Amino acid sequence: MLGKLLTTGLAQLYRNGNIITSQKTRNGDGGNTTALIIGITVSAGVLLLGLIAYVVWKRKAMQNKGKIGKKGPHERSQDFLLNEVVISSKKEFSAESQPDELELPLFDFDTIATATDNFSDEKKLGQGGFGCVYMGRLVEGQEIAVKRLSKNSGQGTEEFKNEVRLIARLQHRNLVRLLGCCIEMDEKMLVYEYMEHRSLDSVLFNKARSSLLNWQRRFNIICGTARGLLYLHQDSRFRIIHRDLKASNILLDGEMNPKISDFGMARIFGGDQTEANTKRVVGTYGYMSPEYAMDGLFSAKSDVFSFGVLVLEVVSGKKNRGFYHSNSELNLLGHAWRLWKEGKGMDLIDSAVGDSYNAQEVLRCIQVGLLCVQERAEDRPSMSTVVLMLNSETATMPQPKTPGFCLGRRSTLETDSSNSKQDESCTVNQVTVTMLDAR
Incomplete structure (x- = not known):
C-alpha cells in the first residue's frame, strides 16, 4: 500500500519535472521558479495524503486482528x-x-x-x-x-x-x-x-410395556437391526464397527421400527482391514465377545456376537446380564444353549408375546442368535449371512457350537473403582479382565 503511494508520488514528481522543463524552454528563467514551487507543493500533498491513508489502513487492520482473537462462543x-x-x-x-x-x-x-x-x-x-x-x-x-x-x-x-x-x-x-x-x-x-418409543430396553424389559411387542414387531426389530448393522459393516462408505450394540442403543420410532444409535465407541476400518486391537476395552457387560473382553481384539465378528445376544434377549424378553435360571447359575446364553440342545427351544419365547407367533420364525431366530454368539469368532456368520438366514425359509443353516459365555452369579469382568458403581445399562470404558471361563 505504502509502496503504491510512493510510486504515485514519484510519478507526479516526474510529470512536474517535465512541466518545469517545458516551461523553461518556452518562458525562460522567470517561469521556472513558479513551476518548481507548484510541482513541489503538489508532490508533497500527494505524499502526505498517501501517508495518512497508510496510517488509517494500518490502524483498521490492527483493530480487525484484535476482534478475530476475541471470538464469541x-x-x-x-x-x-x-x-x-x-x-x-x-x-x-x-x-x-x-x-x-x-x-x-x-x-x-x-x-x-x-x-x-x-x-x-x-x-x-x-x-x-x-x-x-x-x-x-x-x-x-x-x-x-x-x-x-x-x-x-x-x-x-x-x-x-x-x-x-x-x-x-x-x-x-x-x-x-x-x-x-x-x-x-x-x-x-x-x-x-425424537423416537416415540425411546429405547428397546425400556419396552422389552418392562413388564407393563413388553406386551406392546408382539412377535411380528420383535421379528421386525431383529431384521431391521440386522440390516442396519450390515450397512455399517459392508454397505456404507466406511466399514464401521459399532462396539457397543445393545438393547438400550436400539431406538424405536412410532411404528416400532428399530434404529441403531450411539456411535461414540464406533471405529472405522480401512478397506482391507478385518480386525484391530485396543488396550482400552469399551462396551457393556453381557454383550462383549470373549476375544474382545479378554484380549481387546475387535472386528465385525465382535458386533455379530453382540447382535446374537440382542436376538436372544428379544426372543426371551430377558437380559443376558443378571439372568440366572432358577435351577442353575447359567446366564441367558447358557440357558438358551441348554434348551436348544434338549430340543426345547420354544420354551425360550417370552410369555408376553402371547400365542400369536410363527414357530418356525422363532426357532430360526434362536438358531441365528446362537450361531452369532459362538465362542470362536471365525465360527460366527457375517451380517450378510445373518440377513439371508433371517429372511429365507429355505436357507441352509449350520448347527451352532458352544457359545462364549460366563458362568457364575458374579461377573468375571471387573471394573476399576471409578466405574464400579455404574448402572448396568451404562457403557463401561475401562475393563480389567481377571478370568473368563468359557465352555
Missing part, C-alpha cells in the same frame, strides 16, 4: 467443528471425506434450553455413561432428543467428536438421524430425531 463452536470434527484427516477418511458433504446445523444453547424447559427432570428420557438425554420441542414444533454430555466427566469429548464424524455421514433407515449439535462454553450436546 458460537464462532468458537464453528471452529471446533470445522477444525477438529467435520474436516477430518485424509488418512482416516480418504478422498470420500469432503467437508462440503456435511451440512450439520449448529444449535445455540438458548434454543436447546428453551426446547427442553431448561433441561427439566420432566423432560429427561434417560441417563447413560456420559450424561443425560432429554426430550425437546423446537419453536417450529419439531420434536427432538438431546444428549447432553456431563460437564463434570473427564470422558466423552472424543466420543462426541467420533459420533459427529460418523453419524453425520451415514444415512440408513435403521440408523438414528443426527439433526445437529451444540458446542458453547463447557456444553457439548447432540440433537437427534
Whole structure:
C-alpha cells in the first residue's frame, strides 16, 4: 500500500519535472521558479495524503486482528467443528471425506434450553455413561432428543467428536438421524430425531410395556437391526464397527421400527482391514465377545456376537446380564444353549408375546442368535449371512457350537473403582479382565 503511494508520488514528481522543463524552454528563467514551487507543493500533498491513508489502513487492520482473537462462543463452536470434527484427516477418511458433504446445523444453547424447559427432570428420557438425554420441542414444533454430555466427566469429548464424524455421514433407515449439535462454553450436546418409543430396553424389559411387542414387531426389530448393522459393516462408505450394540442403543420410532444409535465407541476400518486391537476395552457387560473382553481384539465378528445376544434377549424378553435360571447359575446364553440342545427351544419365547407367533420364525431366530454368539469368532456368520438366514425359509443353516459365555452369579469382568458403581445399562470404558471361563 505504502509502496503504491510512493510510486504515485514519484510519478507526479516526474510529470512536474517535465512541466518545469517545458516551461523553461518556452518562458525562460522567470517561469521556472513558479513551476518548481507548484510541482513541489503538489508532490508533497500527494505524499502526505498517501501517508495518512497508510496510517488509517494500518490502524483498521490492527483493530480487525484484535476482534478475530476475541471470538464469541458460537464462532468458537464453528471452529471446533470445522477444525477438529467435520474436516477430518485424509488418512482416516480418504478422498470420500469432503467437508462440503456435511451440512450439520449448529444449535445455540438458548434454543436447546428453551426446547427442553431448561433441561427439566420432566423432560429427561434417560441417563447413560456420559450424561443425560432429554426430550425437546423446537419453536417450529419439531420434536427432538438431546444428549447432553456431563460437564463434570473427564470422558466423552472424543466420543462426541467420533459420533459427529460418523453419524453425520451415514444415512440408513435403521440408523438414528443426527439433526445437529451444540458446542458453547463447557456444553457439548447432540440433537437427534425424537423416537416415540425411546429405547428397546425400556419396552422389552418392562413388564407393563413388553406386551406392546408382539412377535411380528420383535421379528421386525431383529431384521431391521440386522440390516442396519450390515450397512455399517459392508454397505456404507466406511466399514464401521459399532462396539457397543445393545438393547438400550436400539431406538424405536412410532411404528416400532428399530434404529441403531450411539456411535461414540464406533471405529472405522480401512478397506482391507478385518480386525484391530485396543488396550482400552469399551462396551457393556453381557454383550462383549470373549476375544474382545479378554484380549481387546475387535472386528465385525465382535458386533455379530453382540447382535446374537440382542436376538436372544428379544426372543426371551430377558437380559443376558443378571439372568440366572432358577435351577442353575447359567446366564441367558447358557440357558438358551441348554434348551436348544434338549430340543426345547420354544420354551425360550417370552410369555408376553402371547400365542400369536410363527414357530418356525422363532426357532430360526434362536438358531441365528446362537450361531452369532459362538465362542470362536471365525465360527460366527457375517451380517450378510445373518440377513439371508433371517429372511429365507429355505436357507441352509449350520448347527451352532458352544457359545462364549460366563458362568457364575458374579461377573468375571471387573471394573476399576471409578466405574464400579455404574448402572448396568451404562457403557463401561475401562475393563480389567481377571478370568473368563468359557465352555
